[in-house]
Amino acid sequence: MTPRPPSRRPSENRGQSAPSRPRRPAGDIPEDDLIYGRHTVLAALENRRSLNRIWAISQLRSDTRFQPLLQEAKARGAIIDGASHQRLDQITRGANHQGIAAQVTPYRYWDLETLIARAQSATSQPVLVAVDGVTDPHNLGAIVRTAEAMGTQGLILPQRRAVGVNATVMKVAAGALETFPVARVVNLNRALTELKSAGFWVYGTAAGEYPPLHTVNLTGAAVLVAGSEGEGLSRGIAQNCDLLVSIPLRGATPSLNVSVATGMALYELFRQRGAD
Incomplete structure (x- = not known):
C-alpha cells in the first residue's frame, strides 16, 4: 500500500492557491x-x-x-x-x-483459437494472412487494409521482431481494423503448425525459382505468409510452409514491396475462389 503523504501544517502555504498541474504540451503525445x-x-x-x-x-x-x-x-x-x-x-x-x-488505448488482440474458429465459421474456404517480421507500420497497415478489402478472415502477427498494431497502422488501414481481427502469437512457427492441424494449407511468398502463384491451386482453407521487408521469410518459417510460391516479375525491378506482393497474392487466392 502506498503510504499517505504527511499532512500539511496549517501555517504552510497559507493564503496561497494550490499549484496547478502543468499542462502537457499539445505535441507531446506519443x-x-x-x-x-x-x-x-x-x-x-x-x-x-x-x-x-x-x-x-x-x-x-x-x-x-x-x-x-x-x-x-x-x-x-x-x-x-x-x-x-x-x-x-x-x-x-x-x-x-x-x-x-x-x-x-492499446489494441486488443484476438487469441489464435478464436480467430481460427471465426474464420472457419465464416466460409468454407477461409483465408488468413500471417506476417513474418514486418517492421514498418505503413506496410502492416497497407496489408491490413488490402486483406480486409479482399474479404480475408484475419491476420496473425508474431510478438517479437515485428511491429504491432499501433496508431500508425490504424491510420494507414483507414478504418479496416475496426472490423478486421488480428491475433498476436508468441511463436509464429507453432501457430502455423496449429493452423495446419485445423485444416489450413500454408503458402509462403518468396523470391526465386518457386512455382508462380497463378499456376498453383490455391483453393481451400489457406494461410498466406509474407516475409519481412529486407530478408523475406525466415528459414524456419519457410521450411514450415506447405509450399513456397513466387510472383513472376517481367521488368528490371528485382523485388516488390511486401504490402504490394501480399495484395497481389491475395487477389489470386480470391480470384480462384470465384463467388465463394
Missing part, C-alpha cells in the same frame, strides 16, 4: 497513440473503439455524423476537447488531420 483524419476517427467511433481523448474543430463537433458518436464516446469515458486547426497541427505534428484526432 505518435503511436494517435489516430487522425475524418474517415479513420469516424470508423473508430462507429465501432466503439476505446479512446482516451478526442480533439475536434467546432464544425465537426456539431456535424450530424460526429455529434452523437462523440457524445456516446464521452459517455464511455473519453474526454472531448475543442481544438483549432493550429492546435491539431501541433498534436499531429503537421499531419493531414482534417479537423479531428484521437488518442487511442
